[in-house]
Amino acid sequence: MTEPLGGAPARMRRLFVRTWGCQMNVYDSARMADVLAPLGYAPAETPEGADMVILNTCHIREKAAEKVFSELGRLRALKERRAAEGGRMVIAVAGCVAQAEGAEIVARAPWVDIVLGPQTYHRLPEMVARAARAAGAVIETEFPVEDKFDHLPEQAAPQGVTAFLTVQEGCDKFCSFCVVPYTRGAEFSRPAAAVIAEARRLVAQGAREITLLGQNVNAYHGAAPDGAGEWRLGRLLRALAEQVPGLARLRYTTSHPRDVDEELIAAHRDLPQLMPFLHLPVQSGSDRILRAMNRGHTAADYLRLVERLRAARPDLALSSDFIVGHPGEGEADFRATLDLVRAVGFAQAFSFKYSPRPGTPAAAAPHQVPEPVKEARLAELQALLREQQAAFNRSRVGMGIEVLFTGPGRHPGQIVGRSPWLQPVHVRGPASLIGRLAPVTVLAAHPNSLSAALRDQHETAAEADPHHHPNPEEEERIRA
Ligand code: SAH
Ligand code: SF4
Ligand code: F3S
Numbered sequence: 001m002t003e004p005l006g007g008a009p010a011r012m013r014r015l016f017v018r019t020w021g022c023q024m025n026v027y028d029s030a031r032m033a034d035v036l037a038p039l040g041y042a043p044a045e046t047p048e049g050a051d052m053v054i055l056n057t058c059h060i061r062e063k064a065a066e067k068v069f070s071e072l073g074r075l076r077a078l079k080e081r082r083a084a085e086g087g088r089m090v091i092a093v094a095g096c097v098a099q100a101e102g103a104e105i106v107a108r109a110p111w112v113d114i115v116l117g118p119q120t121y122h123r124l125p126e127m128v129a130r131a132a133r134a135a136g137a138v139i140e141t142e143f144p145v146e147d148k149f150d151h152l153p154e155q156a157a158p159q160g161v162t163a164f165l166t167v168q169e170g171c172d173k174f175c176s177f178c179v180v181p182y183t184r185g186a187e188f189s190r191p192a193a194a195v196i197a198e199a200r201r202l203v204a205q206g207a208r209e210i211t212l213l214g215q216n217v218n219a220y221h222g223a224a225p226d227g228a229g230e231w232r233l234g235r236l237l238r239a240l241a242e243q244v245p246g247l248a249r250l251r252y253t254t255s256h257p258r259d260v261d262e263e264l265i266a267a268h269r270d271l272p273q274l275m276p277f278l279h280l281p282v283q284s285g286s287d288r289i290l291r292a293m294n295r296g297h298t299a300a301d302y303l304r305l306v307e308r309l310r311a312a313r314p315d316l317a318l319s320s321d322f323i324v325g326h327p328g329e330g331e332a333d334f335r336a337t338l339d340l341v342r343a344v345g346f347a348q349a350f351s352f353k354y355s356p357r358p359g360t361p362a363a364a365a366p367h368q369v370p371e372p373v374k375e376a377r378l379a380e381l382q383a384l385l386r387e388q389q390a391a392f393n394r395s396r397v398g399m400g401i402e403v404l405f406t407g408p409g410r411h412p413g414q415i416v417g418r419s420p421w422l423q424p425v426h427v428r429g430p431a432s433l434i435g436r437l438a439p440v441t442v443l444a445a446h447p448n449s450l451s452a453a454l455r456d457q458h459e460t461a462a463e464a465d466p467h468h469h470p471n472p473e474e475e476e477r478i479r480a
Contacts, residue, residue, distance in 0.1 A: 015041035016050040020067060021058025023253065024213050025095055027164040028118060029056045032094065034156045035124045043157075047078055052090045052128070057097035059179045061355035068097050072109040079111055090114065090131055094121060096183035100358075102141040110137070117141040118169075118184055122151035143185045149194065158205035161406045161435045162418070165202065167195050167222065167236065168214030173256065175283075176293050176362035177326060177354060180215050189214075189222035192231045192239065199244045206435060209249035209275075209404055209418070210240070217252045218259040234263030241273045248437055249404060251422075253279045254321075257305055258296045269312035276313055277347065277421045280305075281321035285340025286333035289326050292365075299340050306344055317347035317392060317421045324381055325354040325374030327365040334377050341384055347392040347421055349385045353378050386447070393423065393445035400455060401425075403440050405433045424449040 015036055019029045032054055033043060047053045055071055058064040072091070079089040092114035093105050099117035106112055113131040116124065120140040130138045149166075170184045199210055212233075214220060220233040231239070237250055250273045257280060267274055280302075284290050287298045310316050322337060341349075353374040356363035396419070403425045405417035415429045417438075426449060427440055433454075440452035 011040055013039070013041045013051040014044040014049065015052045015054070016044045016047040017054045017056060018047075018071065019056045020064055021056070021060065021095065022215075023164055023211065024118075024166060024169070024215065025056050025058060027166050027213055028095070028121060029054070030157065030159060030164075031152055032056070032121050032124060034153050035122060036128070037155065037157070038153065039125055039128065047075060049082065049087075050078075050089060051087070052092065053078075054092045054094055057093060057095035059096035059100045059183050059357070061352060062357070063355070065097050065101070068093065068105075069108060072105075072112065076109070076111050090128060092116060092124075092127075094118070096179065099141050099183040100179060102139050106137040106139065112137055115139045115141065117143070119143050119148055122146075122148040147188075149190055156201070156205075159202060159207060161206060161404065162209045162211070163202045163205075163207035164211050164213050165195065165198055166190070166213045167233075167252075168217050168220045171215045172219075173216065173258075173296070174294060174361075176365070177323060177357065177360055179357045179360060182359060184215055187216065187219055189220050189230075191223040191225075192236055193223075193225040195222065195236060196225070196239060196243060199240050199247060203244055203246045208247070208435065208437065209251070210247060212236070212240075212250070212252040214252075215254065216256045216259060218255040218261075218264055232261060232263055233259075234261065234265075234267040237264075237267045237271060237274055241271045248273060249420075250274045251277065255280055257282065257302050260305055260309070265308055265312045268309060268316060275420045275422075276315045277317050277319065278309065279319040279321075282340065283321060283323050284326065284329070284333065285337035286329070287336075289329050289333045289336075292328050293323075293326060293362075299336065302340070303343055315420075318344060319348040319422075320344075320346055320350075322349060322351040322381060322385075323354050324351065324377040325369035327354070327362050327369065328367045329354075329369055329377075334381075337381065338384060341381070341388070345392075346385060346388050348389050351378060351381050351385060390445070390447060392421075393447070393450060396421075396423070396442045396450055397445050399442050400439055401442060401452075402437050403427070403452065404437050405429070405435065407434055419450060425452050426450070427452045427454055429454050 017029045019025050044050045053075055055068055057068045075091055082089040090113045093112055094116050095118060098115045102115045105115055114127050115137060123140060127138050168189045170187045171181045172187045174181050202210055218233045221230045224231050240250060282302050283293055285299045401419055403417035405415050407416055409416045409426050413428050414426055415433055417425050419425050439455040441455055442450050442452045444451040
């Protein structure tokens, strides 16, 4: 299919994609590149001189959404320069800001050619063709009746040793603060057979670890392969563990406490491939605020759930998301959040100041919390979470663990991989280990990573450099 445009053979074009937001956006960006590949678009490292630039955007907090407009300002100059040279740069805005603010984007940045929501990217080739003819911007932000997953190309660029696979999309939970149900639409699960087929393809392309993605991934309820009924996530994980040889590690994110069922807990108990690290957002430890947030569970429900999960898989480490300063949050509510954090002991967590989002119930609620109060609470919560993360990392020192090596380290002779708990692990070792699992002994803990020595090599602790401190930027990149 190299002749999609008026029969002319596809010439080589340069595509630059910039991605913000969650892992699903990372997955979607890769799919958009796959959709455009048959038109001759090949990935470019920078937007300079690109024939097409896609900004895949996030609307979750105000700051995330505003970044799009500053980036569009910079792109305008590049687009003008390209036009002056007789070329053309097509600018597309995709993702959740596109879905939420399509019209505003073209009003504020009329040099944008295409605006497309997360459910329409399979139509990109057609939009590109239309943009070449159209005077104004091409906007596609409705939720189409057809399923984009049925219209994606068979061919996909390899993702590497660790890969993402979307199994569920959208959300019907409507938490008071959240834009996702509006930007991603209603909950939808892909059929189990399609997921298994994609997992096999990813493994054939070199993946050893797959993270199943969904806005509420454990709300998964996809059609069973034999057409008889539906599978929940626990059943799907079991099938992937049993039916995809070469798949060494499985993860899933993001899950909701309300959708953790017996079958999922049993999967944590029974499947060695399912890694002992679970991101299970709780948002707050105050029942009053959890109710105001429409989360559908109490702090005690969450603690009980953690207990059941840990009983099934004793080495399970937990991660979470927190919001401070939701409307109505008083000092006692915030203290309850700190209490919950102390009761659980998190290995890692993300925490945010509440950001009012247009169209969500919480944005219009009374008793908005003043900014300085949010800031003080966030600082206090983050100090506690940082302490817990450091303690968790320290608790790994001396342990023998398996690491999946993903790439070269910052220093010559160093490689980096992931622990079962998603910590970046640095060791001295040969590049030939990249793409493979190997046992290591953890030598030292850093705020966001570990240093280790390969176990079957006769390295001394000194050689493995326990005092090496990776720079924060590198750690950030590895975690992302
Ligand atoms: N589906 C996931 C979360 C997706 S959004 C879940 O149900 O947990 C990722 C995180 O962003 C949320 O967990 C929440 O902590 C944070 N978030 C969402 N909306 C926010 C807002 N308006 N202000 C601040 N943080 C927000
Ligand atoms: Fe947003 Fe709540 Fe849905 Fe998560 S469960 S995506 S926080 S509405
Ligand atoms: Fe952001 Fe949309 Fe993901 S709002 S967090 S990119 S679902």
